[in-house]
Structure formats: C-alpha cells, structure tokens
C-alpha cells in the first residue's frame with residue numbers, strides 16, 4: 001500500500017536481545033525501543049556532571065549561525081573547544097558571551113576517534129569516565145561493534161538527512177529529539193548528493209526544485225530521554241533537537257567485516273562492492289560521453305532499464 005502522509009515509527013517496550021533479534025532486526029525497519037536499561041547516565045548526565053567528568057579534552061564541533069545546518073551552502077564552521085566549555089555553551093539558555101559567529105549560534109558535537117582520520121569514535125577510549133555510565137544495549141554480537149559516538153546538540157539544531165552504512169542504535173539520554181526517516185527504497189525521491197539529501201527543509205520542502213520529494217514516505221518519531229532508536233543501515237535520517245540534547249549512538253556492522261571499507265572512521269563509506277559498482281558507473285557514463293546527445297540519451301535509458309530489471313528487488 002502506498003504511504004500516505006506520515007508513518008509513525010513502530011514502538012516496542014520490554015525488548016531483550018531475543019525479541020530484538022527475532023522480531024525487530026530482521027524487518028530492516030526503524031523501531032523505537034522504550035525502557036531498555038541504558039545505565040546511570042539517565043540520572044547522572046547533567047551539564048555540570050558532564051563538564052566535570054568529560055574534562056577539558058579538545059573536541060571539534062560544528063558551529064552554525066542558524067539552527068538548520070546546510071551542507072550545500074556551508075552555513076556552519078568547525079571549531080575546537082574544550083569538552084567542558086562546549087557542553088556549557090551548547091546547553092546555554094541565554095546568548096553566548098563568547099562566540100565564533102554570532103551570539104545565538106548553535107553547536108553540534110559528533111565525537112571522533114583519537115586519530116580522527118583513521119580511528120572510529122569509542123566513548124570508552126575518549127571519555128572513559130562517562131562511558132561507564134552508559135550501558136551499551138547487548139542486542140548485537142560484540143564483534144559487530146564498530147563505534148560509539150557522542151551526539152550533543154544545542155536546542156533547535158537540525159542535522160541534514162543522510163544515511164550511514166552501519167546498523168545504528170541511537171540512544172537519547174537527555175532532551176527530546178525528533179527524528180524523520182526515509183527508506184533506502186525512496187532514494188530516487190530524495191535528491192541525493194552522495195550520502196546526503198539536498199532537501200534541507202523536510203517540513204516545507206521547495207517543491208518547485210524538488211517535486212518528487214512528496215513521493216518519499218516520511219517515517220517519524222520523537223525520542224524522549226531513555227529511548228533507543230534502531231536505524232537500519234542505509235535508512236536516511238534527519239534529526240531535530242527539540243531541547244538541548246545528549247545522545248550516544250552505537251554503530252554495528254550488518255555485513256561481514258571485509259564488506260566494509262577499512263579506512264572508514266565515520267561509518268559512512270559505501271561497502272567496497274558498492275563503491276566499485278559506483279566507479280564502474282562513472283566509467284560507463286564517460287563512455288556514453290563519446291556519443292552525440294541523442295544516442296547518449298537512448299543508451300542511458302537502456303542502462304536504466306537494465307539496472308531496474310537486473311538489480312531492483314521490487315517494483316518501487
């Protein structure tokens with residue numbers, strides 16, 4: 001059945017590993033899991049506690065003059081702050097005394113590994129004292145673990161729609177967060193630029209520029225503190241912090257280890273076979289360029305038909 005309007009993400013309570021592996025994981029659909037024990041972080045992670053325990057190690061943060069971050073027009077910059085200062089600034093209710101761009105700038109932290117270009121983030125390594133307070137849900141096998149990442153946002157901050165290549169458990173620890181998701185099968189309606197959608201305003205999209213966006217089925221949920229969102233690999237997600245928010249996401253491998261790019265600290269590089277296929281496509285397009293426009297158009301359409309009949313799993 002066609003999707004009409006919005007679809008609420010399914011909510012599950014009392015989920016244990018068995019239920020997750022049998023009833024939720026195989027569906028490859030997002031799910032909100034309520035009441036999964038996440039440890040003492042739920043009570044402990046106040047701004048003061050985080051600042052004290054997280055210490056003053058330097059973190060690289062996104063700083064944006066407006067709350068909707070725009071990767072197309074780069075309305076944000078990266079700056080480095082000590083973790084404790086960053087947390088205080090992101091949680092601030094009033095205008096910033098010290099600022100980079102403007103008094104009402106927004107902040108977003110996606111924590112990184114020790115050597116950010118090589119190593120995935122791991123809370124246990126970068127924030128050992130805080131990592132103790134967060135209990136990673138035991139729903140995956142330990143060898144599937146890829147990374148654990150702090151997600152800390154100013155109130156109102158919106159992160160663009162993108163996909164990651166790992167399965168994800170996104171835990172909301174404090175603050176409420178709205179998450180809008182789209183199926184990988186809706187990729188044709190999302191106006192992709194690499195791993196991101198060019199449609200920044202998912203609530204009132206520019207339909208003259210992006211007419212097919214209305215065809216994408218919008219899944220939505222609001223995460224409250226203590227909620228866990230399962231985001232299967234390749235599902236697009238757009239997050240909006242309704243309040244100052246602290247989250248932790250844990251990425252897990254879904255495919256065998258050697259399906260993934262070995263140099264992928266973020267968990268968003270396409271699997272090696274997919275990257276090879278995309279490269280081959282670029283070569284094919286280069287060959288089409290040797291033809292006059294009329295022929296190029298015709299053979300491009302034939303290629304689309306071939307791809308559809310050979311590789312799509314169904315008629316969507």
Ligand SMILES: O=C(O)CCC(=O)C(=O)O
Nearest residue numbers: 151159164170239247249
């Ligand atoms: O929580 C957020 O703000 C973004 C989360 C995200 O993109 C992820 O967990 O992959």
Ligand SMILES: [Fe+2]
Nearest residue numbers: 162163164237
């Ligand atoms: Fe993500």
